[in-house]
Amino acid sequence: MTNDPTHVKLNRLMLESAQIERLFFGEVYMRTLEWDSTAKRLKMIDQRVLPSKLELISLDTYQSVYQSIKDMAVRGAPAIGVAAAFGIVLAAQQSQAGDVDMLRADLNQAAEVLGASRPTAVNLPWALKRMLGVAGHTYSSTADLRAALLDEAQRMADEDVALNRSMAAYGAELINDGDTIIHHCNTGALATVDWGTALGVIRMAHEQGKHIHVLVDETRPRLQGARLTAWELSQYGIPYDIISDNAAGYFLHTGQVNKVFYGGDRVARNGDVANKIGSYMLALAANANNVPVYSVVPTSTIDMELASGDEIPIEERDQDEVLNIQFQNQPATPKGASARNPAFDVTPHELISGIVTEKGVIYPPFEIHLAKIMQES
The missing domain is CATH 1.20.120.420 (translation initiation factor eif-2b, domain 1)
Structure with missing residues (x-):
């Protein structure tokens, strides 16, 4: 074989x-x-x-x-x-x-x-x-x-x-009628077998009749937000605007955002969350402006063997994903340029307001509450 x-x-x-x-x-x-x-x-x-x-x-x-x-x-x-x-x-x-x-x-x-x-x-x-x-x-x-x-x-x-669907039901309770939400990467049906994690929460709130608006981070360099999340939101009929990743701080600082939602690829037992690159910067800006940040993950994404996010392996992808971009139909980077391309970063647990799972919303102190919910699972 x-x-x-x-x-x-x-x-x-x-x-x-x-x-x-x-x-x-x-x-x-x-x-x-x-x-x-x-x-x-x-x-x-x-x-x-x-x-x-x-x-x-x-x-x-x-x-x-x-x-x-x-x-x-x-x-x-x-x-x-x-x-x-x-x-x-x-x-x-x-x-x-x-x-x-x-x-x-x-x-x-x-x-x-x-x-x-x-x-x-x-x-x-x-x-x-x-x-x-x-x-x-x-x-x-x-x-x-x-x-x-x-x-x-x-x-x-x-x-x-x-x-x-269970996560969506718990997470939708965190969303109020009229909320504007920043969402990073793609966490909808396309990121799962069906329905989705963080975007599934947003979809559930919309189907409950709540009037919400989503600011969609482009999510460079592969543009999962601009390509995939925006496409899914179009299918659901949820109002949205695509924003560049570095515009999130502006919208948070000017009071135009009520909540931040994103998914997670691995959660350490202290509550540190590894997610698509840019999540950490988004959480920092949200925290500085008193906007809650929620990570939405199934319990299978929680790794109780890792004490903190420092132990999470971070994938570094091909530099061409960063370099192969166009500006006015011309290469945007100098010939021979090099790039670094980590696919994920880690948001420290103190920047996370809550972790939404199929068992409910987990709040700090995460090390205690994650251990309890994982024992029950």
Whole structure:
């Protein structure tokens, strides 16, 4: 069984723009990623090409799942975790193992590859550990093990949707009618299997009839806010304006913002939150202007093994994501320039007003309250 993740083939289905709303949010229900039981493949939305077009990628190897995570065709901590779980399902399908022990060895090998795709989001190792835990049970045949893995991955996908709705209900209680909210990165249905975390909270408040307005950080350098969050808000009919990341301080200082919401890719046991780069600066500006900051995460994103955010590994991505920008149809950076491109930063817990989970809203002191809620979970 090869573990070479390069040169994978992605099968694509391109949809016309007129079909997007009908398929994703309208008459025909469609998740960000879902298992195709007929073709025995994983289907997902390729988020690299939104909002100009919607393409579905069909993945039939664990190597292609690795590549889709690494290249950010799928992104968002919850979605990455579930994608990796289905990657293990595909690894089981690929394996030529003749007995259960040999199949387990192939699954462990695939898990090593998948786990190396992106280091910061704890949902990735969490999902792989859960799938390998299922593989560790006793089975009479490889067919039984393969079936159990598919059941578990599908269960994780369904759980994700249910957890997101629960978080949305708790978080929506924090939003008042008339609020203006700054949102960073993308945390909607596209970042999860469906519904979303922080953007799911905003969506729930809107569906409750609250009149809200969202200031959408562009979220450089990959523009997940301008490309993905704005697109989702358009589908939901929620009023918004896109702002440059460095404009957030202006709107906070001039009293035009009531709350800040963003997600999280890993939360340490003291409440430090690793999230998309720029979250720390946003939280600093909000704190300086007495605007509450809420991180919205499922409990699977809370890593009780890490004492603080200083221990969270931070992914540094290719410098070309920063350098390959245009100004008036010309390169915006000098030839030969170099760049640094950390994908995440850590917001210290003292800047966080509350952490919204599927178990409720957790308030400081986080070290005490996170431990309690994780024990209950």
